[in-house]
Amino acid sequence: MERGRFITFEGGEGTGKSTQARRLAQALRDRGINVVETREPGGSPAAELIRKIILSGAAEPFGPVAETMLFFSARDDHLTTVIRPALERGDWVICDRFIDSTRAYQERAGKVKSDLIRSLERTVIGETWPDVTFILDIDPETGLERARGETGGGPDRFEDADIEYHKKIRTAFRAIARSEPGRCVLINARKPADDVAQTVWNEVSLRYDLDDEDD
Ligand code: TYD
Numbered sequence: 001m002e003r004g005r006f007i008t009f010e011g012g013e014g015t016g017k018s019t020q021a022r023r024l025a026q027a028l029r030d031r032g033i034n035v036v037e038t039r040e041p042g043g044s045p046a047a048e049l050i051r052k053i054i055l056s057g058a059a060e061p062f063g064p065v066a067e068t069m070l071f072f073s074a075r076d077d078h079l080t081t082v083i084r085p086a087l088e089r090g091d092w093v094i095c096d097r098f099i100d101s102t103r104a105y106q107e108r109a110g111k112v113k114s115d116l117i118r119s120l121e122r123t124v125i126g127e128t129w130p131d132v133t134f135i136l137d138i139d140p141e142t143g144l145e146r147a148r149g150e151t152g153g154g155p156d157r158f159e160d161a162d163i164e165y166h167k168k169i170r171t172a173f174r175a176i177a178r179s180e181p182g183r184c185v186l187i188n189a190r191k192p193a194d195d196v197a198q199t200v201w202n203e204v205s206l207r208y209d210l211d212d213e214d215d
Contacts, residue, residue: 001090004034005208006083006128008098010176011136012169013158014146015189016196020136021096023197024204028092031210036086039096040074044081047074055156064110071102072120079128087128099125100133100176100184105158108172109165132207134200135177136189140166143189 007024009017018039025035042051050070053059059067075098086093099121106112138146140163177186185203187196205211 001088004087004090004092005132006087006093006095006130007204008095008100008130008133009136010097010100010104010133011173011189012138012140012143012166014143014148015136015138016146016193017134017136017189018096019193020134020196020200021094023193024200025094027197027201028094028204028210034089034091036082036091036093037096038078038082038093040078040098040101041071042074043078043083043095046077046081050074050077055158057156064106064112065116068102068106068110068112068116068120071106072124075099075102076124079124084128095130098130098133100135100173103176104169104172108175109168130183132204133180133184134203135173135184135186136196137170137174137177137186138189140170 009021011017021037021039025037028035040047041054042048050073054067054070054074059070083093083095102117107114107117144163144166174186177184185200187199189196191199
């Protein structure tokens with residue numbers, strides 16, 4: 001059985017990545033591919049527990065290093081119990097946020113030492129790197145406005161930060177996209193959702209030789 005493909009969606013708040021992840025999953029299913037849709041932080045029962053702790057802000061007093069380790073603890077369980085078994089079955093995995101969020105939020109914006117992140121990456125992720133990562137790019141003013149409209153409730157631990165912080169996140173994601181052009185595809189998320197979905201599909205169908213009709 002051929003290993004499945006691992007595709008991640010990344011970006012700041014309100015870029016529409018969850019919608020795009022869902023649309024790609026549907027387009028693949030329409031072509032008979034088994035798809036596991038998942039997200040981080042979370043994606044497995046144990047990791048969802050850690051998600052609650054992180055996003056409530058309860059771990060914030062322990063500082064950015066501890067928070068980073070919590071993200072990796074959640075990721076370790078998610079990889080072990082959900083992602084690797086799915087890929088080994090030949091399913092495709094589509095994940096809403098993954099390692100690049102840690103690189104953007106904790107490493108580049110949060111100033112957690114790169115050495116620590118690289119070391120946790122080696123231990124926790126090992127060989128299970130995404131095959132393709134779509135980085136959805138939007139100016140933070142528009143993104144935050146969209147995100148607040150979506151959730152309705154109060155901001156979570158990270159949405160609550162000031163605009164300068166979100167600008168740093170955007171810069172960080174763009175830098176990641178530039179530094180790994182083979183894996184990462186940077187997409188202008190101001191475009192209508194249909195256009196973004198078409199760009200995503202074109203890329204995936206080209207890379208994996210799927211037929212290229214729109215979903
Ligand atoms: P979520 O509500 O899933 O946000 P979104 O809808 O924007 O994806 O909350 C996830 C938050 O956690 C988001 O603000 C980004 C942050 N995060 C990190 O800081 N590091 C990480 O490694 C991950 C996966 C997420």
